[in-house]
Amino acid sequence: MNRILSFFVLIVFIALDNGAAAQSLPVARNIQAAYQKGTRSVEGKPGKNYWQNKAAYTLRVKFNPETRLVAGTVDITYTNNSPDTLRQIWFKLYPNLYKTGTPRESAVSPRDLTEGVVIDSMFINGQIVNKANIGINGTNMTVNRQSLPGGKNMQFRISYHYTLNKTSHVRTGE
Template sequence: MITKLPILVICMLFIVSIATAQQLPVATNVQKAYAKGTRNKTGIPGKFYWQNKADYLIKVNFNPITRELKGRVGIDYTNNSPDTLQFILFKLYPNLFQDIAPKAIAIAKEDLTDGVKIEKLSQNGQSPDSTKYTIRGTNLFVRTKKLLPGSKTHFDIAYSYILNKGSFVRTGQIDSGAFFLAYFFPRVAVYDDIDGWNMFPYTGQVEFYNDYGNFDVEITVPGNYQVWATGSLKNPQEVYQPKFSSSIKPNRVIVC
């Protein structure tokens, strides 16, 4: 019995050390979410979990000659959080190509632009003066009246930007007759129970963090161009010749 005791003690210490090593540190903001009941240590949403929501009505016109995209977007935003929002944060992903925006990748000088131009911005039909919003790289900060928990607001934004010809990073001109347009509209950033607003800029090397939402999109291009997109096609008779449109059922999902 005496000779086995050291072995038993060593085994017990080994087991304790393994158990201790498996207790990984938990970030403070995640611990707070556990305490508030919005997150669960099992990984499933907590009892009080919530997500904010934005629905979009987007109309864009793309000119292949100038590579200019002009658009208007209407956004219905719902604050499902328990917090009062003092401002709304939007993402302007095309501003990766803005000359003064931070980048983690190389962009050719000829592809640098002034970025997204906000031509008009209104909230609930009222247009704030230009001092009420600020663009910092891919983030657009809009100071608003307090948005209370459970309340909704509406934004209308008219905007434009020039698509990059080279320096292809998820978006840009592919060849003389093909263009890939991605993340081409102002989008409300995520406001969540962990960090609040997602203020991390898009610098070209990260994936995106976006809320779910509904998207109603109209895309206008010259008649000799074909649009490939993901979504439910609503008007095949208007954009295809009869011999093609007759084979496409309304609301059929067309995936590029």
């Protein structure tokens, strides 16, 4: 009798295990859309229509150790490899973590607070950008400019300066 009961319990567990394995997990709508667009495969790998935008840049930087002033110019070629038109280009200004008034999760020394990154000039495709069209919010910078169609690129030349922090070392090393 025990043998029959044990066999029956084993059959029930096998049946329950097979039923559990056959259940599928819900898939988020954005992941389903990526499957349909072909930018992601069900295996989690990039799909046949996967793309990445590209930025190639050249930095020219000067640093004055006495004043801790960093000044430079960066030339960027930004390529939109997506099929979509980009309405905005975002830049990260990490030194603005030390800008007075910027929200931050890490404490910084009050002695390290500065005016942040100052954009001295910006050119897009050789044309000067009016500073009123440059938006800086914390560590994010956007430019109100024409959109960038898929497969096209834009040339940026940005001249800037900021004072390097001395005692706090969040995102800047020592």
